Each structure stands twice: as structure tokens, then as C-alpha cells.
Amino acid sequence: MDNLKKSRCLLKSVEATHPHIEISTNSDTLIGRTRESQLDDTLVSKKHIKMRADFDKKCVIFEILGLNPSTLNGVTLEKNKKHKAFQDDIIEIIPSKYPYKIHFELANHSRKRSADDKTIESPPKRMKYKIGISLDANKQGTNTSWESYNNGQLLVYTSPNCQPSEKIAAYDMDGTLIKTQSGKVFPTDIDDWTLAFGPVTTTLKSKHSDGFKIVILTNQAGVTSGKTKVADIKKKIENVIKALCVPVQVFVATGDNYFRKPMTGMWQALCDQKNGINVVDMNQSYFVGDAAGRPEIKAMKKKKDHSSADRLMAINLNLTFFTPEEHFLKVPTQNWIKPEFNPKDYLKRTVQMIDEPRTKITSTDLELILLVGGPGTGKSRFCKDHLEGNYEIVSRDVIGTWQKCVDRVNDCLKTKRKVVVDNTNGDRESRARYVNAAKKHKVPCRCFVMTTSFKHAEHNIAFRELTDTKHSKINKIVLNSYKKNYQDPTKEEGFTEIVRINFVPKFNDEQDKWLYEMYLLA
Numbered sequence: 001m002d003n004l005k006k007s008r009c010l011l012k013s014v015e016a017t018h019p020h021i022e023i024s025t026n027s028d029t030l031i032g033r034t035r036e037s038q039l040d041d042t043l044v045s046k047k048h049i050k051m052r053a054d055f056d057k058k059c060v061i062f063e064i065l066g067l068n069p070s071t072l073n074g075v076t077l078e079k080n081k082k083h084k085a086f087q088d089d090i091i092e093i094i095p096s097k098y099p100y101k102i103h104f105e106l107a108n109h110s111r112k113r114s115a116d117d118k119t120i121e122s123p124p125k126r127m128k129y130k131i132g133i134s135l136d137a138n139k140q141g142t143n144t145s146w147e148s149y150n151n152g153q154l155l156v157y158t159s160p161n162c163q164p165s166e167k168i169a170a171y172d173m174d175g176t177l178i179k180t181q182s183g184k185v186f187p188t189d190i191d192d193w194t195l196a197f198g199p200v201t202t203t204l205k206s207k208h209s210d211g212f213k214i215v216i217l218t219n220q221a222g223v224t225s226g227k228t229k230v231a232d233i234k235k236k237i238e239n240v241i242k243a244l245c246v247p248v249q250v251f252v253a254t255g256d257n258y259f260r261k262p263m264t265g266m267w268q269a270l271c272d273q274k275n276g277i278n279v280v281d282m283n284q285s286y287f288v289g290d291a292a293g294r295p296e297i298k299a300m301k302k303k304k305d306h307s308s309a310d311r312l313m314a315i316n317l318n319l320t321f322f323t324p325e326e327h328f329l330k331v332p333t334q335n336w337i338k339p340e341f342n343p344k345d346y347l348k349r350t351v352q353m354i355d356e357p358r359t360k361i362t363s364t365d366l367e368l369i370l371l372v373g374g375p376g377t378g379k380s381r382f383c384k385d386h387l388e389g390n391y392e393i394v395s396r397d398v399i400g401t402w403q404k405c406v407d408r409v410n411d412c413l414k415t416k417r418k419v420v421v422d423n424t425n426g427d428r429e430s431r432a433r434y435v436n437a438a439k440k441h442k443v444p445c446r447c448f449v450m451t452t453s454f455k456h457a458e459h460n461i462a463f464r465e466l467t468d469t470k471h472s473k474i475n476k477i478v479l480n481s482y483k484k485n486y487q488d489p490t491k492e493e494g495f496t497e498i499v500r501i502n503f504v505p506k507f508n509d510e511q512d513k514w515l516y517e518m519y520l521l522a
Contacts, residue, residue, distance in 0.1 A: 009053035009060060011100040014090065018098065023053040023060055031093070032066065043068050043094050053104075060085045060102055061277050071095050075132045075272070082277045130511050131258050133269050146234060152223075154259045154269060155230070155252040157237055162247035164276035165213035169204070170267075172289035172310050173218040173250075176324045178240055190236040197328040201245050208246045213275070216250040217266045217287070219309065224255035249274060258466055261291070262312035262519045267319075286320040287313065288327045291522065293336040309522035311336065316518045341455035344517040347505065355451070355500035362390050363446075368413065368438040369420040370431060372489055373450030374482040375474045376457035376464070378503040382450070383422045395422040406433050413441035426486045428493060435494040444496040447489045452503045454483050455521075460503070462520040467512055 011021040011031070018038050023029045032048035033039050039048075045066030052061050064070050064079045071092040077083055085091060089102045136148040147156045171177050179196040180187045187193060195201065204214055216237075222228030233252065241248045251259075251266040251274075259265035271280050289310025296304040314321035325331040354361070369391065373379035383393060394408045405421065412419040425431050431447070438445035452460070461474050489498055507513040 007055055007104070007106050009055070010103045010105065011051075011091070012103045014099040014101050021100070023051050025053040025055055028052050039093065039098060041094070041097070044098070048093060049091075055104070055106075057279050058087060058104055059279060062091075068094055074130050076134055078135065084277050084279065131265060131268070133265075133273055149269065149273075150259075152230075153253070153255055153257050154266065155223075155234070155250075155254060156269070156274060157234070157241075157248075157250040157252075158274070159241050159247050159249070162249050163213065164278040165211055166278050166281040166284070167210075167212045168215055168270070168275075168280055168285035169207040169212040170215040170217055170285065170287040172261075172287075172291065173216050173237075173240065175290035176288055176310075177216070177244070190232045191239075193236070193240065195243060196324060199328045201243070203328055204244055204246045214244075214246050214248045215270060216248060217253075217261065217270075217313075218250070219253050219260050221253075221255055221260070223252075230254075261289075261309040262316060262522050263466075264313060264316050264518070267313070267317055282317070282319060286322060287317075288322045288324055289314075290324050292321075292323045292334075293338070294323070294334050295337055305336075307522035308336065308339065308519075312339070312519035312522055339455070339519060339521075341453060341459055343459055343519065346456070347513075347517060351502050351504050353502055353504055355502065359497070359499050361386050361499075363418070366413070366416055366443050367418055368409065368434060368443060368445045369418075370425055370434050370445060370447050370495075371420060371422050371450070372425045372431070372447060373452065373501075374424050374426060374454070374457055374486070375479060376459075376461040377450035377452035378460065378501075379424075379450050380422055382448075382501055383420060387420050391418045391420040393420055393422050397422075402430065402433065406437060409434055409437045410440070413437065413443055424482060426482050428487050428489075431489065431493060439494065445494060446497045446499060447493075447495040448499045448501050449489055450503065451500050454479070456503065459520055463516050466515065466520070467508075 009023040009025070011023060013020060019036070021029070021031060021037060029051045030047050030049070031037060031051060032046045033041065033044040034046065045068070048064070048066035048068075049070060050063045050065055053059075054061055061082055061084050063082055064077050066079075069076050069079070071077060072083060072085055073090055076095060085102050087102055087104050090099050091102070092099045133149055133154070136151060145158055145160075147158075148154070149156065174187075175196065177196055177200055178193040180192050181194040182188050182192050184192075208214055220228060220233050223230055223233060237250050237252070241250070249270070251269060253259035253261065253266055257263075257265070259269070287310065290305065291307045291310040292305050293308030293311055294305045296302065311321050313319075323334065326333060369387065371379050371383060380395075387393065392408075392412050394405050394412070396402060396405055399405050399408060402423070405423065409419055409421060421434050423430070425434075435445050458479065461479075464471055465473060489495065491498060505513075505516060507516065
């Protein structure tokens with residue numbers, strides 16, 4: 001006889017302190033401060049969350065009813081609004097308290113399967129970054145079609161009759177849907193625009209008729225820099241939507257953060273906050289943008305694209321991408337210039353920490369080690385992980401000036417203490433100060449050079465600024481100055497050995513690793 005096991009959906013207590021809760025698929029399951037749940041906490045309402053399982057979409061649809069908020073994957077949720085959660089997502093009944101994991105147990109049969117049987121598998125885990133996307137209070141203004149999120153970092157406009165859909169037709173705005181009427185690169189004012197291509201409106205109307213939700217994802221960093229007023233960009237967008245003649249939802253990234261393309265924050269906000277309970281079908285959805293990394297074509301008098309931000313965002317999302325010409329005019333696909341640094345490929349390679357496997361990082365003898373590497377090369381972390389405690393660390397970030405650093409090095413070597421100089425040391429002149437100190441005290445001086453490329457270093461800096469808000473931001477001028485003045489070290493400078501140090505990333509969790517594998521720069 002077949003031993004059948006029915007499908008069921010459970011809320012599993014992550015801390016194993018409370019019983020699991022089975023979520024019904026036929027009726028609403030109420031979760032709260034009850035004898036069955038054993039949630040004996042006055043912060044939890046008796047009817048705190050209303051849930052229902054959807055086995056077809058492998059998700060849980062739920063609504064917050066209680067007085068206090070709940071969270072989904074660390075994001076605080078709005079009350080009296082439908083939300084959705086998927087396999088392995090974490091719901092906290094109260095922020096930082098009572099975490100439960102969504103768990104689908106799908107029906108299986110002990111009998112032998114025939115060739116026609118289809119194995120039911122859980123959907124792949126939806127990975128997204130752990131940023132909280134929260135609505136700003138009292139920032140919507142009188143026009144309720146506009147919403148502001150994360151202190152104005154993201155603005156969202158939803159035109160009347162714009163409905164959620166599993167199919168998303170997403171577009172960049174400037175250079176894709178519109179262009180300047182004046183012919184200049186940058187618009188002269190908010191009225192300096194016209195539709196970029198003749199078929200724009202007919203194409204969008206056709207997509208809308210086919211059940212697609214039309215979405216615009218646009219970078220507008222001028223808002224944060226003060227070059228563009230929020231009121232002006234809102235007025236311009238509303239006028240553009242009137243010309244498109246279809247319902248549209250618009251996401252505006254106003255600064256340099258996780259919402260800005262090529263990063264995927266706007267798309268995450270769309271899926272998690274602004275598309276109802278609909279799960280976006282990535283296979284049917286697509287994105288169109290002019291920032292596609294295409295080179296100059298002199299014969300056609302076509303300039304190269306200003307960046308690759310649109311294409312790289314689509315790659316980060318594994319989303320189908322088109323240029324405006326491909327999408328609206330049906331022109332053949334054009335080649336593009338791939339980024340110099342590919343983070344996913346870098347992580348796939350086996351990276352040894354040092355190029356010279358026989359080299360010992362530390363020495364038992366008195367010596368001076370000089371680190372060479374600009375911001376973002378991993379120099380300071382290497383120093384902390386492998387040299388701290390065995391060597392005295394000398395750094396301008398702590399001491400203040402190179403003169404004080406040289407004095408400290410002389411003092412260390414005079415008193416027989418091994419020392420490492422953790423400065424950028426990018427040119428011969430700056431390195432010579434410390435080589436001369438080593439010669440003065442008749443001790444060997446080794447040079448440890450970080451092999452991290454400049455583009456890789458920029459990626460590391462962008463990643464660090466997203467994941468470590470306490471770390472000070474690095475000015476691009478500093479990076480360019482280091483790159484311009486850099487001189488590769490040679491033994492002729494007086495080094496007894498030059499050791500090449502590779503950057504080996506370390507991550508706090510899988511979400512950080514997933515973020516690092518993205519293209520963060522365009």
C-alpha cells in the first residue's frame with residue numbers, strides 16, 4: 001500500500017523555543033498570543049498575524065493585524081497590507097523576537113515513480129540583500145501617488161490604474177524612453193525632453209495590453225548632490241507618464257547607494273513592497289536601458305555609452321536585457337565592452353594568499369616589512385589578520401604624518417622590535433624613507449605588495465561602504481591620485497624580498513557573498 005505524506009506549510013521556531021505552527025491553505029491561520037503558540041508576551045496581540053499558504057506559488061500570503069510590527073528578513077512590515085514570504089524566509093513576530101522560518105513540506109510517495117511522474121521540488125532560495133526598505137513618515141506630500149523610502153534615497157510614483165503583475169516590463173528613462181529635445185547631453189530644464197523613439201508609446205501600450213506592468217527604474221543622483229530639485233524631477237516624471245499614455249510605476253534612486261543601478265535595490269523594492277502579492281516571473285520579465293557599455297561607432301557617428309549600469313543591473317538579476325534600439329527599433333544586437341573586473345569570476349578562481357608558496361609571512365628575526373597598496377586592496381586587513389601581535393604596526397591613519405611614522409620605525413628597530421608599515425607607499429620616494437631606516441639599523445626590509453587591481457579595489461570600496469557604514473568613505477580623488485603616482489616596487493630600491501599578496505575575500509554570511517558577486521560599479 002502506498003504510504004502517502006500530505007503537503008503542508010509550517011512556521012518553524014528558529015530558536016526551537018516554541019511549537020511549530022501549521023499554516024492552512026484553505027482558510028486563514030491566525031497567529032498570536034494563544035495557548036497553542038505559547039507566545040506569552042503582551043507585545044504580541046492575540047490576533048497578531050493572519051496567514052494562508054499557497055502551494056502553487058510556494059509562498060505564504062499574510063497580513064499584520066497586531067498593534068506592534070513584525071519583520072520579514074529583517075524588514076519591518078506595514079500593517080493591514082498583504083505581504084508574501086517564501087521557503088526559508090524568516091518572520092519575526094516582534095522585531096528581534098520570536099523568529100520563525102517558512103518551511104514547505106511537499107507531498108511525496110513511497111511507491112516507485114513512473115516515467116510520467118514529475119518530481120516536485122522546492123523553488124530556489126530567493127537571495128536578496130538585507131537592506132531594510134522602509135516608508136518615510138510624512139514625506140509623501142499632498143500627492144499620495146508619490147512615496148519616499150529610506151530617508152529619501154528612493155522615491156516611488158504609482159500612476160492611477162497601475163496594477164501589480166507577475167510580468168514586468170522595466171525601462172530606464174533618460175536615453176531610453178525620452179531624450180533631450182535640445183539635442184544636448186544633459187537637459188537644460190525639466191521641459192527639455194521628447195520621446196526617444198517613435199514606437200515608444202505603441203510598444204508600451206501593447207505590453208500593457210499583454211498583461212505586463214510597466215515600470216521605470218531611473219538613477220537621479222542629482223537630487224542628492226543638489227543639482228536637481230525633488231519637486232522638479234517629480235513634475236518631469238509625471239509629465240513623461242502623461243505622454244506615455246499607459247499606467248506606470250516609477251522608482252527613482254536619488255543617491256549613491258544600494259538603490260542605484262547597477263545595484264538591485266530598486267528591483268528589490270518593486271518585488272518586496274510595490275507589487276502586491278504577485279511573485280515576479282523573471283523568465284517573462286525584462287529590462288531596457290541605454291547604459292549598455294557599447295563602444296563608439298565612428299562610421300555611424302555614435303558615441304560610446306556613458307556607462308554599463310543598465311546592462312549590469314540586468315546581469316546582477318539574471319534578467320533579460322535589451323538596448324532601446326533592440327527593443328523599439330528591432331535593430332541587431334550590438335557588442336559591448338565587458339567590465340575589467342568580474343567579481344563572480346574572481347571568486348570562482350582558486351586564490352592563494354601569496355604568489356610565492358615557499359615564502360613565510362612572518363620571520364623570527366628582526367625585520368621591517370613595508371606594505372604597498374592603495375585604498376581597498378585589503379592591505380590593512382591582511383596586516384591585522386597575519387602580522388598584528390607579532391609586529392608593531394605603524395600607520396599614518398593612527399600616528400598622523402609620515403615623519404612621525406619614520407620616527408616610530410626608528411624607535412622600534414632601535415629597541416629590537418619587528419615592525420610593519422601599513423601605509424599606501426605607492427611611490428619610490430615614500431618607500432625610500434623606510435628602506436633607509438632599515439639600512440641605518442642594519443636589518444632586512446621586505447616589501448609586501450597587494451596585487452589587487454585598481455578596478456578590483458574600487459569594487460572592494462563600494463562593497464565596504466554598503467556593508468560597513470562605520471567605515472569612512474574614500475574620495476575618488478584619492479584613488480585617482482594613487483593610481484597616477486603608483487610605481488611598482490623593485491629589489492633595486494633596497495628590499496631583500498618582494499612578496500605578492502593576493503586579496504582573499506571573507507564574508508560574514510551568504511548575503512554578503514551574494515552582494516560581493518554583483519557588479520557594484522558601472
